[in-house]
Amino acid sequence: MSIEKMTIDEQVAYLMQGAEYGDDQVKEAMAAELKERLIEAKKEGRALKVYCGYDPTAPDLHLGHTVTMRKLRQFQELGHEVTFLIGDYTSLVGDPSERDSLRPRLTNEQIKANAKTYSDQAFKILDREKTSIRYNSEWLSKLTFADVIQISSNFTVQQFLTRDNFAKRYRDNDAVYLHEFFYAWMQGYDAFMLDADVQVGGTDQLFNIITAARKLMTALGKKPNIGITMGILPGTDGEVRMSKSLGNYIPISGDPTDMYGKLMSIPDKAMGVFSRLVTRWTPAEISQFEEDIASGKCHPKDAKMALAKEIVTIYHGPDQADKAQADFIRVFQEQGQPEEMDQYQLKDGQTVLDVLVDAGLTDSRSQARRLINQNAVKLDEEKLTDPHQAFPGKGVLQVGKRHFIRII
Numbered sequence: 001m002s003i004e005k006m007t008i009d010e011q012v013a014y015l016m017q018g019a020e021y022g023d024d025q026v027k028e029a030m031a032a033e034l035k036e037r038l039i040e041a042k043k044e045g046r047a048l049k050v051y052c053g054y055d056p057t058a059p060d061l062h063l064g065h066t067v068t069m070r071k072l073r074q075f076q077e078l079g080h081e082v083t084f085l086i087g088d089y090t091s092l093v094g095d096p097s098e099r100d101s102l103r104p105r106l107t108n109e110q111i112k113a114n115a116k117t118y119s120d121q122a123f124k125i126l127d128r129e130k131t132s133i134r135y136n137s138e139w140l141s142k143l144t145f146a147d148v149i150q151i152s153s154n155f156t157v158q159q160f161l162t163r164d165n166f167a168k169r170y171r172d173n174d175a176v177y178l179h180e181f182f183y184a185w186m187q188g189y190d191a192f193m194l195d196a197d198v199q200v201g202g203t204d205q206l207f208n209i210i211t212a213a214r215k216l217m218t219a220l221g222k223k224p225n226i227g228i229t230m231g232i233l234p235g236t237d238g239e240v241r242m243s244k245s246l247g248n249y250i251p252i253s254g255d256p257t258d259m260y261g262k263l264m265s266i267p268d269k270a271m272g273v274f275s276r277l278v279t280r281w282t283p284a285e286i287s288q289f290e291e292d293i294a295s296g297k298c299h300p301k302d303a304k305m306a307l308a309k310e311i312v313t314i315y316h317g318p319d320q321a322d323k324a325q326a327d328f329i330r331v332f333q334e335q336g337q338p339e340e341m342d343q344y345q346l347k348d349g350q351t352v353l354d355v356l357v358d359a360g361l362t363d364s365r366s367q368a369r370r371l372i373n374q375n376a377v378k379l380d381e382e383k384l385t386d387p388h389q390a391f392p393g394k395g396v397l398q399v400g401k402r403h404f405i406r407i408i
Contacts (some may be wrong), residue, residue, distance in 0.1 A: 003077050003282075008038050008264070013283050015074055018067070018276040020203050020231040026210065033226045037197055039107065052077045053136065053190055054122075055091045056114030061121045062249040063311070064233040064242030067277045068200045071123040071230060075198070076130050083194055084122055085130045089140040090190075093183045097322040121253055124315050138194045140186060140257040151185050153220045155210045155212070163207055184208045188216035196225040203229045225379055233277050236262055238270035256316040257338060260324035261402040263308035264332075268293075268300045270273035278342050332401070341404045346391060355407070361399045377401050379407070 006014060012035045020047070021027045041048050052068045072082045091111045119133055135324050143151075160166050160181050169176050184207060191199050191213040206229050214224035232241045232397075235248025242249045250262045266274065272380050275286045289306075292298035298306075305325065313321040327338040344359040356368040356377065371377050377384045380395040397405050 011078060017283050018230050019228050022230060048080040048197040049195055050080050050198040051085050051194050051196050053085040053117055055087040056118045058109055062242055062251050063278055066125055067230045067233050069122055070278060071200045072297055073125050076127050084134045085136055088135045090139040090186050093179055095305055136190050152173045154216055183213035185216055190214035192217050192220050199225045200228045203232055234270055236265050238267035252315050256312050256320040257327045258326040260312050260328055260400055263311055264304055275307060303336045304398045338404055341406050343406045343408050348408050350391050352384050352389050355391050359405055361403055
């Protein structure tokens with residue numbers, strides 16, 4: 001079924017795909033409201049106003065960051081108006097959701113630099129011509145102290161202290177700062193100012209979207225927005241959320257062969273959630289994908305290759321995806337080397353440790369030492385075991401299973 005021919009019920013299923021609320025009744029209520037709003041918009045001949053806010057707290061995006069962007073793209077495909085909201089003002093507070101400690105505040109310069117890379121990378125998913133980019137400083141910076149008092153009066157301290165992260169810090173006598181309470185209503189005020197029909201976010205934003213934004217929009221005289229809170233993408237370990245700090249992340253701007261290899265490393269049990277959160281597949285296609293695996297019609301390895309190819313295609317195009325798949329087959333199934341690889345010019349006096357770090361094969365010298373100690377570093381199939389030895393010379397340097405570079 002093509003997207004253009006979807007019925008309203010099929011559109012609701014498509015747009016609710018991957019959404020989680022921790023409560024079936026809430027999910028059913030949001031789906032019912034979404035259906036009602038879609039019918040209403042169709043009668044009025046208008047598009048829904050949909051947005052998601054992004055606090056630019058880091059310069060680079062990984063696959064976990066793209067889950068909500070994929071949902072925005074689905075709304076675009078159905079003809080709705082999408083706003084990519086950069087939270088340059090909410091970043092000054094720092095989102096306390098799902099955190100057990102105060103989030104460090106960023107400088108204006110850090111926020112602006114990160115925002116530029118966020119928006120550039122977002123257009124690997126979003127349609128640039130159909131996306132409005134806004135900054136919430138447009139309205140939050142103009143609030144008076146009287147406005148802050150009026151808006152804050154819609155919430156109680158008890159509402160915030162029932163949240164697990166605040167409650168834990170309070171019980172442990174860790175500081176809970178007053179300005180952290182502002183974050184939820186600041187996000188709600190964003191929805192009000194954008195006159196949003198739908199707000200997309202992660203399940204860590206459940207309180208901010210379902211409670212704060214809907215309450216504030218109602219209090220300020222607008223119809224409450226519909227919250228679509230997306231499930232959290234696990235990392236390559238298939239267990240905990242994807243995170244750069246945990247090392248289980250897949251960058252979207254990296255090498256396509258590396259992306260393909262990392263996707264092939266995810267456990268079989270994680271294929272379903274990856275298919276629902278970060279592919280372009282419809283609910284029917286995902287159901288067939290999972291059914292074929294469960295019935296044995298499709299071997300898990302073949303299913304994972306199809307999943308990896310789909311995701312690499314999104315960010316690097318079909319040609320690069322084909323090449324990444326061919327490289328994977330050659331390296332892992334035929335025990336060969338990639339046909340093409342980057343080159344590194346060896347410098348006089350460099351040690352093995354120097355080359356690993358300078359060539360960008362590791363993030364740090366300590367990581368490089370660990371890989372050497374794990375016998376994961378080879379030059380032309382010969383293991384390099386001494387991090388401080390002079391680098392032997394030219395050849396193909398392999399780090400781990402997926403990283404190859406030609407030393408010249």
